[in-house]
Amino acid sequence: MNKETEIKLRTSRATLAALRDHPMLAGRSRSGWQRVELYNQYYDTANRDLAHARVALRLRRDGEQFIQTLKSRGQSVAGLSERNEWDWYLLRPELDPALLGDDCWPASLAELDKASLQPLFTTDFVREKADIGWGEGEEEVLIEAALDLGKVLADGREEEICELELELRKGRPEALLELAMGLATDLPLVPCDISKAERGYRLFDTGSYSLSLPAPTLHAEQPLDEVFAALAWHLLGSSQRLAEQYRFTGHWKLLEQWLQQLIDLRALLSSLGQAAPRVSSHALREALDALLAEWRPRVVAGQLDEAARQVAPQQFAAELDDTRWGLFSLQLAHWLLARSWTQQRNPRGTRAGAAAIGRWLTQFLHEEIGALPLENYQRQPSELPEQLPRLERMLVWLRLARGVLEVTEADRLYGELHKLHELALQPVGVDDETTLPARAEQAKRVWMLKAWKALK
Numbered sequence: 001m002n003k004e005t006e007i008k009l010r011t012s013r014a015t016l017a018a019l020r021d022h023p024m025l026a027g028r029s030r031s032g033w034q035r036v037e038l039y040n041q042y043y044d045t046a047n048r049d050l051a052h053a054r055v056a057l058r059l060r061r062d063g064e065q066f067i068q069t070l071k072s073r074g075q076s077v078a079g080l081s082e083r084n085e086w087d088w089y090l091l092r093p094e095l096d097p098a099l100l101g102d103d104c105w106p107a108s109l110a111e112l113d114k115a116s117l118q119p120l121f122t123t124d125f126v127r128e129k130a131d132i133g134w135g136e137g138e139e140e141v142l143i144e145a146a147l148d149l150g151k152v153l154a155d156g157r158e159e160e161i162c163e164l165e166l167e168l169r170k171g172r173p174e175a176l177l178e179l180a181m182g183l184a185t186d187l188p189l190v191p192c193d194i195s196k197a198e199r200g201y202r203l204f205d206t207g208s209y210s211l212s213l214p215a216p217t218l219h220a221e222q223p224l225d226e227v228f229a230a231l232a233w234h235l236l237g238s239s240q241r242l243a244e245q246y247r248f249t250g251h252w253k254l255l256e257q258w259l260q261q262l263i264d265l266r267a268l269l270s271s272l273g274q275a276a277p278r279v280s281s282h283a284l285r286e287a288l289d290a291l292l293a294e295w296r297p298r299v300v301a302g303q304l305d306e307a308a309r310q311v312a313p314q315q316f317a318a319e320l321d322d323t324r325w326g327l328f329s330l331q332l333a334h335w336l337l338a339r340s341w342t343q344q345r346n347p348r349g350t351r352a353g354a355a356a357i358g359r360w361l362t363q364f365l366h367e368e369i370g371a372l373p374l375e376n377y378q379r380q381p382s383e384l385p386e387q388l389p390r391l392e393r394m395l396v397w398l399r400l401a402r403g404v405l406e407v408t409e410a411d412r413l414y415g416e417l418h419k420l421h422e423l424a425l426q427p428v429g430v431d432d433e434t435t436l437p438a439r440a441e442q443a444k445r446v447w448m449l450k451a452w453k454a455l456k
Contacts, residue, residue: 002204003083003084003085004071004083004084004085004167005167005168005173005176006165006166006167006168006176007165007166007177007180007191007193008163008164008165008191008193008194008195008239009163009164009165009166009184009186009189009190009191009192009326010162010163010189010190010191010192010244010320011162011163011164011187011189011190012162012188012321013149013162015187015188015189016147016149016162016164018187019145019147019187020033020128020147021182022183022186022187024179024183025130025132025145025183028132028134029130029131029132030130030131030132030133030142031130031131032130033128033129033130033147034128034129034130035126035127035128036062036063036126036127036129037063037125037126037127038060038061038062038123038124038125038126038127039061039122039124040058040059040060040061040124040196040198041058041059041119041122042056042057042058042119042120042122042123042200043057043058043059043095043117043118043120044117044118044120044121045112045116045117045118046116046118048113048208049109050109050117051197051201051208052070052104053108054072054106055070055071055072055106055109056070056071056195056197057069057070057095057100057117058071058197059090059093059094059095061093062157065089066089066090066091066092066093067087067088067089067090067097068087068088068090068095068096069085069086069087069088069196069436070085070086070100070104070105070407071083071084071085071086071195072084072085075080082408084104086104088188095117097114097115097117100114104179107136107260110227114209114362115339118441120154120200120204121153121154121155121200121201121203121204122152122153122154122200123150123151123152123153123196123199123200124150124151124153125148125149125151125161126148126149126150127146127147127148128146128147129144129145129146129147130144130145131143131144131145131169132144132166132179133147134292136171136172136175139171139172140170140171141170141171141172141175142168142170142171143166143167143168143169143171143175143176143179144165144166144167144169145164145165145166145308146164146165146166146167147164148161148162148163148164148165149161149162152196152199152200152203153156153363154200154201154203154204155203155204157203157204158203159199159202159203159288160246161196161199163192164180164183164189164426173337174334174337174338177330177333177334177337178281178334180313180330181327181330181331181334181400184323184326184327184330185234185323185327186323188321188322188323188326189323189325189326189330190320190325190326190329191240191326191329191330191333192240192244192275193237193240193241194209194241194244198417200378202248202270205247206248208246209241209244209245209401210241211238211241211242211245211254211257212238213234213237213238213241215234215400216230216231216234216400217228218357218401218403218404219404220356220357220358220359220404220406221356221357221358222356222357222404223353223354223355223356224275224352224353224354224355224356224357224360225275225339225341225353225354226270227357227401228268228272228275228276228341229336229339230268231268231396231400231401232265232268232332232336233336234400235261235264235265235268236261236265236329236332236333238261238274239258239261239262239265239329240329242254242255242257242258242261243258243316243320243325243428246258246313246316247313247316247317247320250312250313252302252309252312255299255302255312255316259292259295259296259299262288262290262292262295262394263296263392264392264396264399264400265288265332266285266288266289266292266392267389267393267395267396268396268397269281269284269285269288270285270389270393270395271364271393271396271397272341272352272353273349273352274345274346274348274349274350274352275341275345275346275349275352275353276341276345277345277346277349277355280335280340280343280344280345281335281341281343283331284328284331284332284335287324287327287328287331287441288328290324291324291325291328300313300425312318332415341360345369357401357404358405358406359406361397361401361404361405362405362406362407362455364397365394365397365398365405365455366455366456368390368393368394369394369452369455369456370456371390372387372390372391374444374446374447374452375443375447377439377440377443378440378443378444378447379440381436381437381440381443382428382436384420384423384424384439384443385424385425387424388421388424388425391417391419391420391421392423395414395418395421397418398413398414398417399414402414405451407450407451407454408450408451408454409449409450409451409453412449412451413446413449413451413452413455415444416442416446416449417446419442420442420443420446422437423435423438423439423442424439
Protein backbone atom coordinates (compact mmCIF):
# COMPACT_ATOMS: atom_id res chain seq x y z
CA MET A 1 0.00 0.00 0.00
CA ASN A 2 1.14 3.53 -0.79
CA LYS A 3 -0.14 6.78 0.69
CA GLU A 4 -0.70 9.30 -2.08
CA THR A 5 -0.51 13.04 -1.32
CA GLU A 6 -1.45 15.25 -4.23
CA ILE A 7 -3.23 18.38 -5.30
CA LYS A 8 -5.49 18.51 -8.33
CA LEU A 9 -6.05 21.78 -10.21
CA ARG A 10 -8.67 22.17 -12.92
CA THR A 11 -7.66 24.38 -15.82
CA SER A 12 -8.13 25.10 -19.53
CA ARG A 13 -6.36 23.77 -22.61
CA ALA A 14 -4.58 27.10 -23.10
CA THR A 15 -3.31 27.09 -19.50
CA LEU A 16 -2.29 23.45 -19.78
CA ALA A 17 -0.09 24.38 -22.75
CA ALA A 18 1.37 27.38 -20.89
CA LEU A 19 2.29 25.22 -17.89
CA ARG A 20 4.81 23.22 -19.94
CA ASP A 21 7.07 26.26 -20.19
CA HIS A 22 6.31 27.95 -16.88
CA PRO A 23 9.62 28.86 -15.17
CA MET A 24 8.59 27.22 -11.88
CA LEU A 25 8.29 23.90 -13.71
CA ALA A 26 10.77 24.21 -16.56
CA GLY A 27 13.48 25.67 -14.30
CA ARG A 28 13.17 22.86 -11.76
CA SER A 29 12.53 19.94 -14.10
CA ARG A 30 14.77 16.94 -13.53
CA SER A 31 13.42 14.76 -16.30
CA GLY A 32 11.78 16.79 -19.05
CA TRP A 33 8.19 16.10 -20.08
CA GLN A 34 7.33 12.49 -20.87
CA ARG A 35 4.14 11.64 -22.74
CA VAL A 36 2.01 8.58 -22.01
CA GLU A 37 -1.48 7.51 -23.08
CA LEU A 38 -3.59 6.15 -20.24
CA TYR A 39 -6.78 4.17 -20.64
CA ASN A 40 -8.70 3.27 -17.49
CA GLN A 41 -11.72 1.04 -17.00
CA TYR A 42 -13.56 1.58 -13.72
CA TYR A 43 -15.53 -1.19 -12.05
CA ASP A 44 -18.43 -1.28 -9.60
CA THR A 45 -21.62 -3.19 -8.97
CA ALA A 46 -24.92 -2.28 -10.56
CA ASN A 47 -25.92 -0.71 -7.23
CA ARG A 48 -22.71 1.40 -7.00
CA ASP A 49 -21.61 -0.36 -3.81
CA LEU A 50 -17.96 0.72 -4.19
CA ALA A 51 -18.92 4.34 -4.67
CA HIS A 52 -21.04 4.22 -1.51
CA ALA A 53 -18.05 2.76 0.35
CA ARG A 54 -15.89 5.63 -0.95
CA VAL A 55 -13.42 3.48 -2.90
CA ALA A 56 -12.57 3.36 -6.61
CA LEU A 57 -11.44 0.27 -8.51
CA ARG A 58 -9.85 0.57 -11.93
CA LEU A 59 -7.86 -1.37 -14.50
CA ARG A 60 -5.29 0.83 -16.28
CA ARG A 61 -3.43 0.27 -19.53
CA ASP A 62 -0.16 2.19 -19.43
CA GLY A 63 1.75 1.35 -22.61
CA GLU A 64 2.31 -2.41 -22.43
CA GLN A 65 1.53 -2.63 -18.72
CA PHE A 66 -1.78 -3.45 -17.06
CA ILE A 67 -2.28 -2.18 -13.52
CA GLN A 68 -5.17 -2.92 -11.19
CA THR A 69 -5.65 -0.16 -8.60
CA LEU A 70 -7.88 0.29 -5.58
CA LYS A 71 -8.06 3.79 -4.08
CA SER A 72 -9.71 4.95 -0.89
CA ARG A 73 -11.39 8.36 -0.82
CA GLY A 74 -9.22 9.51 2.09
CA GLN A 75 -9.13 13.13 3.14
CA SER A 76 -9.44 15.84 0.56
CA VAL A 77 -9.92 19.59 0.80
CA ALA A 78 -9.15 22.48 -1.52
CA GLY A 79 -7.80 19.95 -4.03
CA LEU A 80 -5.15 18.71 -1.55
CA SER A 81 -5.79 15.04 -0.85
CA GLU A 82 -4.31 12.14 1.06
CA ARG A 83 -5.52 8.64 0.28
CA ASN A 84 -4.41 5.05 0.35
CA GLU A 85 -3.67 3.28 -2.91
CA TRP A 86 -3.00 -0.38 -3.72
CA ASP A 87 -1.49 -1.35 -7.11
CA TRP A 88 -1.11 -4.78 -8.71
CA TYR A 89 0.68 -5.40 -12.02
CA LEU A 90 -1.18 -7.91 -14.19
CA LEU A 91 -0.21 -10.05 -17.15
CA ARG A 92 -3.57 -9.66 -18.88
CA PRO A 93 -6.13 -6.84 -19.14
CA GLU A 94 -8.59 -8.67 -16.91
CA LEU A 95 -9.75 -7.66 -13.44
CA ASP A 96 -8.53 -10.08 -10.75
CA PRO A 97 -10.98 -9.94 -7.81
CA ALA A 98 -8.82 -12.42 -5.85
CA LEU A 99 -6.30 -9.61 -5.24
CA LEU A 100 -8.88 -7.62 -3.30
CA GLY A 101 -8.14 -9.09 0.11
CA ASP A 102 -8.97 -8.02 3.65
CA ASP A 103 -5.83 -5.86 3.84
CA CYS A 104 -7.34 -3.38 1.38
CA TRP A 105 -11.00 -4.23 0.92
CA PRO A 106 -13.44 -2.11 3.00
CA ALA A 107 -15.01 -3.94 5.92
CA SER A 108 -18.40 -2.55 4.87
CA LEU A 109 -18.12 -4.61 1.66
CA ALA A 110 -17.11 -7.86 3.34
CA GLU A 111 -20.30 -9.63 2.21
CA LEU A 112 -20.15 -8.31 -1.35
CA ASP A 113 -19.89 -10.91 -4.10
CA LYS A 114 -16.86 -9.68 -6.06
CA ALA A 115 -18.12 -11.59 -9.08
CA SER A 116 -20.79 -8.90 -9.37
CA LEU A 117 -18.16 -6.26 -10.23
CA GLN A 118 -18.63 -5.01 -13.78
CA PRO A 119 -17.22 -2.32 -16.12
CA LEU A 120 -18.98 0.98 -15.51
CA PHE A 121 -17.17 3.85 -17.23
CA THR A 122 -13.79 4.75 -18.74
CA THR A 123 -11.29 7.57 -18.71
CA ASP A 124 -9.07 8.05 -21.72
CA PHE A 125 -6.42 10.76 -21.54
CA VAL A 126 -2.90 11.79 -22.45
CA ARG A 127 -0.58 12.54 -19.55
CA GLU A 128 2.57 14.60 -19.84
CA LYS A 129 4.60 14.25 -16.67
CA ALA A 130 7.87 15.58 -15.30
CA ASP A 131 9.78 15.31 -12.04
CA ILE A 132 10.10 18.71 -10.38
CA GLY A 133 12.67 19.09 -7.60
CA TRP A 134 14.46 21.67 -5.51
CA GLY A 135 16.30 21.96 -2.25
CA GLU A 136 15.02 23.52 1.00
CA GLY A 137 18.07 23.84 3.22
CA GLU A 138 19.19 20.30 3.91
CA GLU A 139 15.86 18.88 2.76
CA GLU A 140 14.86 18.01 -0.77
CA VAL A 141 11.46 18.40 -2.40
CA LEU A 142 10.44 16.12 -5.24
CA ILE A 143 7.06 16.48 -6.94
CA GLU A 144 5.64 14.76 -10.00
CA ALA A 145 3.76 17.23 -12.20
CA ALA A 146 1.22 15.69 -14.56
CA LEU A 147 -0.72 17.51 -17.30
CA ASP A 148 -3.83 15.45 -18.12
CA LEU A 149 -5.97 16.05 -21.22
CA GLY A 150 -8.73 13.70 -22.34
CA LYS A 151 -12.25 12.69 -21.37
CA VAL A 152 -14.46 10.58 -19.14
CA LEU A 153 -16.98 8.39 -20.96
CA ALA A 154 -20.06 6.95 -19.22
CA ASP A 155 -23.17 5.51 -20.83
CA GLY A 156 -22.93 7.72 -23.91
CA ARG A 157 -22.11 10.88 -21.96
CA GLU A 158 -18.71 12.49 -21.62
CA GLU A 159 -16.81 15.24 -19.78
CA GLU A 160 -13.45 16.74 -20.61
CA ILE A 161 -10.45 16.07 -18.38
CA CYS A 162 -8.14 19.10 -18.33
CA GLU A 163 -6.12 19.34 -15.14
CA LEU A 164 -2.76 19.61 -13.47
CA GLU A 165 -1.90 17.06 -10.79
CA LEU A 166 0.99 17.65 -8.42
CA GLU A 167 1.95 14.55 -6.43
CA LEU A 168 4.39 14.75 -3.54
CA ARG A 169 7.20 12.21 -3.77
CA LYS A 170 9.50 13.70 -1.14
CA GLY A 171 9.32 16.66 1.24
CA ARG A 172 6.71 18.66 3.15
CA PRO A 173 3.02 18.70 2.09
CA GLU A 174 3.20 22.50 2.24
CA ALA A 175 5.59 22.37 -0.73
CA LEU A 176 2.74 21.18 -2.96
CA LEU A 177 0.70 24.23 -2.04
CA GLU A 178 3.67 26.57 -2.39
CA LEU A 179 4.36 25.33 -5.92
CA ALA A 180 0.65 25.50 -6.79
CA MET A 181 0.41 29.07 -5.42
CA GLY A 182 3.38 30.15 -7.51
CA LEU A 183 1.76 28.76 -10.66
CA ALA A 184 -1.70 30.12 -9.78
CA THR A 185 -0.30 33.64 -9.39
CA ASP A 186 0.24 33.70 -13.16
CA LEU A 187 -2.30 31.20 -14.49
CA PRO A 188 -5.95 30.34 -13.70
CA LEU A 189 -5.73 27.10 -11.71
CA VAL A 190 -8.67 26.03 -9.55
CA PRO A 191 -8.13 23.49 -6.74
CA CYS A 192 -10.68 20.78 -7.28
CA ASP A 193 -11.01 17.60 -5.25
CA ILE A 194 -13.32 15.75 -7.65
CA SER A 195 -11.49 12.65 -8.82
CA LYS A 196 -11.71 11.17 -12.29
CA ALA A 197 -13.78 8.37 -10.77
CA GLU A 198 -16.21 10.87 -9.26
CA ARG A 199 -16.52 12.54 -12.65
CA GLY A 200 -17.57 9.20 -14.13
CA TYR A 201 -20.18 8.54 -11.47
CA ARG A 202 -21.47 12.10 -11.87
CA LEU A 203 -22.19 11.46 -15.56
CA PHE A 204 -24.59 8.72 -14.48
CA ASP A 205 -26.10 10.76 -11.67
CA THR A 206 -25.44 14.47 -11.12
CA GLY A 207 -26.36 14.12 -7.46
CA SER A 208 -23.74 11.44 -6.83
CA TYR A 209 -21.09 14.12 -6.28
CA SER A 210 -21.49 14.83 -2.58
CA LEU A 211 -21.65 18.52 -1.74
CA SER A 212 -21.99 18.25 2.02
CA LEU A 213 -18.74 17.39 3.72
CA PRO A 214 -19.17 15.86 7.18
CA ALA A 215 -19.23 18.61 9.79
CA PRO A 216 -16.34 18.37 12.29
CA THR A 217 -17.15 16.51 15.50
CA LEU A 218 -16.52 18.91 18.40
CA HIS A 219 -16.43 18.60 22.16
CA ALA A 220 -16.33 21.33 24.77
CA GLU A 221 -12.74 20.69 25.91
CA GLN A 222 -11.10 20.97 22.49
CA PRO A 223 -8.74 23.96 22.19
CA LEU A 224 -9.87 26.92 20.13
CA ASP A 225 -6.97 26.56 17.66
CA GLU A 226 -7.99 23.00 16.84
CA VAL A 227 -11.68 23.85 16.43
CA PHE A 228 -10.99 26.95 14.34
CA ALA A 229 -8.79 24.98 11.93
CA ALA A 230 -11.38 22.20 11.60
CA LEU A 231 -14.19 24.65 10.85
CA ALA A 232 -12.11 26.67 8.36
CA TRP A 233 -11.05 23.52 6.48
CA HIS A 234 -14.70 22.42 6.43
CA LEU A 235 -15.90 25.72 4.97
CA LEU A 236 -13.09 25.85 2.41
CA GLY A 237 -13.72 22.27 1.28
CA SER A 238 -17.46 22.87 1.02
CA SER A 239 -16.92 26.03 -1.03
CA GLN A 240 -14.69 24.13 -3.46
CA ARG A 241 -17.22 21.34 -3.97
CA LEU A 242 -20.08 23.80 -4.44
CA ALA A 243 -18.04 25.81 -6.95
CA GLU A 244 -17.25 22.67 -8.95
CA GLN A 245 -20.86 21.50 -9.00
CA TYR A 246 -22.21 24.93 -9.91
CA ARG A 247 -19.72 25.11 -12.76
CA PHE A 248 -20.98 21.71 -13.96
CA THR A 249 -24.75 22.16 -13.51
CA GLY A 250 -25.45 25.90 -13.26
CA HIS A 251 -28.09 25.26 -10.58
CA TRP A 252 -28.79 28.57 -8.86
CA LYS A 253 -29.08 27.18 -5.32
CA LEU A 254 -25.47 26.00 -5.49
CA LEU A 255 -24.25 29.53 -6.15
CA GLU A 256 -26.21 30.80 -3.14
CA GLN A 257 -24.66 28.08 -0.98
CA TRP A 258 -21.16 28.83 -2.33
CA LEU A 259 -21.57 32.48 -1.40
CA GLN A 260 -22.70 31.48 2.10
CA GLN A 261 -19.47 29.53 2.63
CA LEU A 262 -17.50 32.69 1.76
CA ILE A 263 -19.60 34.78 4.15
CA ASP A 264 -18.99 32.21 6.89
CA LEU A 265 -15.25 32.11 6.18
CA ARG A 266 -15.04 35.90 6.36
CA ALA A 267 -16.93 35.93 9.67
CA LEU A 268 -14.79 33.12 11.09
CA LEU A 269 -11.52 34.88 10.20
CA SER A 270 -12.75 38.02 11.99
CA SER A 271 -13.88 36.34 15.17
CA LEU A 272 -10.76 35.16 17.00
CA GLY A 273 -9.40 38.41 18.38
CA GLN A 274 -5.84 38.07 19.66
CA ALA A 275 -5.87 34.32 19.03
CA ALA A 276 -5.49 35.18 15.31
CA PRO A 277 -3.84 38.60 14.91
CA ARG A 278 -5.40 40.62 12.11
CA VAL A 279 -2.03 41.03 10.40
CA SER A 280 -1.83 37.26 9.92
CA SER A 281 -5.14 37.10 8.02
CA HIS A 282 -5.04 40.51 6.33
CA ALA A 283 -4.41 39.27 2.78
CA LEU A 284 -7.05 36.54 3.09
CA ARG A 285 -9.67 38.94 4.40
CA GLU A 286 -8.91 41.38 1.58
CA ALA A 287 -9.34 38.61 -0.99
CA LEU A 288 -12.63 37.53 0.58
CA ASP A 289 -13.87 41.10 0.69
CA ALA A 290 -13.17 41.48 -3.04
CA LEU A 291 -15.07 38.25 -3.83
CA LEU A 292 -17.99 39.21 -1.61
CA ALA A 293 -18.16 42.75 -2.99
CA GLU A 294 -18.71 41.31 -6.45
CA TRP A 295 -20.75 38.19 -5.80
CA ARG A 296 -23.03 39.24 -2.96
CA PRO A 297 -24.86 41.86 -5.10
CA ARG A 298 -25.10 39.37 -7.97
CA VAL A 299 -26.72 36.74 -5.79
CA VAL A 300 -29.08 39.30 -4.24
CA ALA A 301 -30.04 40.44 -7.74
CA GLY A 302 -30.59 36.84 -8.83
CA GLN A 303 -32.97 36.21 -5.95
CA LEU A 304 -35.26 38.86 -7.44
CA ASP A 305 -34.53 38.68 -11.16
CA GLU A 306 -34.55 35.63 -13.46
CA ALA A 307 -32.33 37.42 -15.97
CA ALA A 308 -29.61 37.82 -13.32
CA ARG A 309 -29.80 34.08 -12.58
CA GLN A 310 -29.49 33.23 -16.26
CA VAL A 311 -26.30 35.26 -16.73
CA ALA A 312 -24.66 34.04 -13.52
CA PRO A 313 -23.10 30.83 -14.98
CA GLN A 314 -21.23 32.86 -17.58
CA GLN A 315 -20.07 35.28 -14.88
CA PHE A 316 -18.91 32.36 -12.75
CA ALA A 317 -17.05 30.82 -15.70
CA ALA A 318 -15.26 34.16 -16.11
CA GLU A 319 -14.37 34.05 -12.39
CA LEU A 320 -12.79 30.63 -12.84
CA ASP A 321 -10.92 31.84 -15.92
CA ASP A 322 -9.28 34.48 -13.73
CA THR A 323 -6.63 33.75 -11.10
CA ARG A 324 -8.54 35.20 -8.11
CA TRP A 325 -10.65 32.31 -6.81
CA GLY A 326 -8.04 29.60 -7.31
CA LEU A 327 -5.23 31.63 -5.76
CA PHE A 328 -7.33 32.56 -2.72
CA SER A 329 -8.25 28.91 -2.17
CA LEU A 330 -4.62 27.82 -2.29
CA GLN A 331 -3.47 30.65 -0.04
CA LEU A 332 -6.07 29.82 2.60
CA ALA A 333 -5.21 26.12 2.44
CA HIS A 334 -1.52 26.90 2.93
CA TRP A 335 -2.32 29.33 5.78
CA LEU A 336 -4.31 26.62 7.53
CA LEU A 337 -1.79 23.84 6.90
CA ALA A 338 1.07 26.01 8.24
CA ARG A 339 -1.13 27.27 11.14
CA SER A 340 0.02 30.76 10.24
CA TRP A 341 -2.39 32.49 12.64
CA THR A 342 -0.39 31.06 15.57
CA GLN A 343 2.97 32.49 14.46
CA GLN A 344 2.59 36.22 15.15
CA ARG A 345 0.51 36.40 18.31
CA ASN A 346 1.35 37.55 21.81
CA PRO A 347 1.20 35.37 24.96
CA ARG A 348 -2.40 36.38 25.58
CA GLY A 349 -3.32 35.23 22.08
CA THR A 350 -1.53 31.93 22.65
CA ARG A 351 -3.51 31.38 25.85
CA ALA A 352 -6.73 32.15 23.98
CA GLY A 353 -5.82 29.66 21.25
CA ALA A 354 -5.33 26.97 23.90
CA ALA A 355 -8.63 27.74 25.68
CA ALA A 356 -11.35 25.09 25.75
CA ILE A 357 -13.87 25.88 23.02
CA GLY A 358 -16.86 25.53 25.36
CA ARG A 359 -15.60 28.30 27.62
CA TRP A 360 -14.20 30.45 24.81
CA LEU A 361 -17.42 30.35 22.76
CA THR A 362 -19.54 31.23 25.77
CA GLN A 363 -17.35 34.28 26.43
CA PHE A 364 -17.26 35.24 22.73
CA LEU A 365 -21.06 35.21 22.48
CA HIS A 366 -21.34 37.09 25.77
CA GLU A 367 -19.17 39.89 24.37
CA GLU A 368 -20.96 39.99 21.00
CA ILE A 369 -24.39 40.07 22.67
CA GLY A 370 -23.23 42.86 24.94
CA ALA A 371 -22.33 44.92 21.87
CA LEU A 372 -25.66 44.17 20.14
CA PRO A 373 -28.38 46.20 21.94
CA LEU A 374 -31.47 44.53 20.50
CA GLU A 375 -33.73 46.67 22.66
CA ASN A 376 -32.55 49.68 20.61
CA TYR A 377 -33.30 47.93 17.30
CA GLN A 378 -36.83 47.19 18.48
CA ARG A 379 -37.32 50.97 18.42
CA GLN A 380 -35.05 51.73 15.44
CA PRO A 381 -35.15 48.66 13.16
CA SER A 382 -33.92 50.67 10.17
CA GLU A 383 -30.44 50.68 11.73
CA LEU A 384 -30.19 46.92 12.16
CA PRO A 385 -28.14 46.33 8.93
CA GLU A 386 -25.17 48.04 10.58
CA GLN A 387 -24.89 44.92 12.75
CA LEU A 388 -24.63 42.44 9.85
CA PRO A 389 -20.91 41.64 10.43
CA ARG A 390 -21.59 40.95 14.12
CA LEU A 391 -24.63 38.80 13.34
CA GLU A 392 -22.59 36.80 10.81
CA ARG A 393 -19.78 36.21 13.32
CA MET A 394 -22.27 34.88 15.85
CA LEU A 395 -24.14 32.80 13.28
CA VAL A 396 -21.11 30.94 11.90
CA TRP A 397 -20.16 29.76 15.39
CA LEU A 398 -23.73 28.91 16.34
CA ARG A 399 -24.27 27.03 13.09
CA LEU A 400 -21.16 24.87 13.37
CA ALA A 401 -20.33 24.72 17.10
CA ARG A 402 -23.42 25.40 19.19
CA GLY A 403 -23.34 21.81 20.47
CA VAL A 404 -20.50 22.72 22.87
CA LEU A 405 -22.57 25.37 24.64
CA GLU A 406 -24.10 24.58 28.02
CA VAL A 407 -27.18 26.76 27.58
CA THR A 408 -30.79 25.81 27.01
CA GLU A 409 -32.37 26.29 23.58
CA ALA A 410 -29.11 26.87 21.72
CA ASP A 411 -30.76 25.49 18.57
CA ARG A 412 -33.62 27.95 18.92
CA LEU A 413 -31.18 30.81 19.43
CA TYR A 414 -29.46 29.94 16.16
CA GLY A 415 -32.78 29.67 14.29
CA GLU A 416 -34.22 32.94 15.56
CA LEU A 417 -30.94 34.83 15.07
CA HIS A 418 -30.80 33.49 11.51
CA LYS A 419 -34.28 34.92 10.87
CA LEU A 420 -33.15 38.28 12.25
CA HIS A 421 -30.15 38.22 9.93
CA GLU A 422 -32.37 37.49 6.92
CA LEU A 423 -34.61 40.45 7.83
CA ALA A 424 -31.56 42.70 8.23
CA LEU A 425 -30.56 41.81 4.67
CA GLN A 426 -33.93 42.69 3.17
CA PRO A 427 -33.97 46.11 1.47
CA VAL A 428 -36.55 48.58 2.69
CA GLY A 429 -38.48 50.36 -0.05
CA VAL A 430 -40.36 53.62 0.17
CA ASP A 431 -43.73 51.85 0.31
CA ASP A 432 -42.52 48.91 2.44
CA GLU A 433 -44.78 48.65 5.47
CA THR A 434 -43.79 45.14 6.56
CA THR A 435 -39.99 44.77 6.77
CA LEU A 436 -39.29 47.29 9.55
CA PRO A 437 -42.08 46.02 11.84
CA ALA A 438 -40.91 42.45 11.18
CA ARG A 439 -37.34 43.41 12.14
CA ALA A 440 -38.54 45.02 15.36
CA GLU A 441 -40.68 42.02 16.26
CA GLN A 442 -37.88 39.55 15.50
CA ALA A 443 -35.37 41.60 17.53
CA LYS A 444 -37.78 41.38 20.46
CA ARG A 445 -38.21 37.64 19.98
CA VAL A 446 -34.43 37.04 20.07
CA TRP A 447 -34.02 39.42 23.02
CA MET A 448 -36.54 37.38 25.06
CA LEU A 449 -34.93 33.97 24.41
CA LYS A 450 -33.65 32.05 27.42
CA ALA A 451 -30.35 31.34 25.65
CA TRP A 452 -29.87 35.04 24.81
CA LYS A 453 -30.45 36.07 28.40
CA ALA A 454 -28.20 33.28 29.73
CA LEU A 455 -25.31 34.30 27.45
CA LYS A 456 -25.82 38.00 28.10
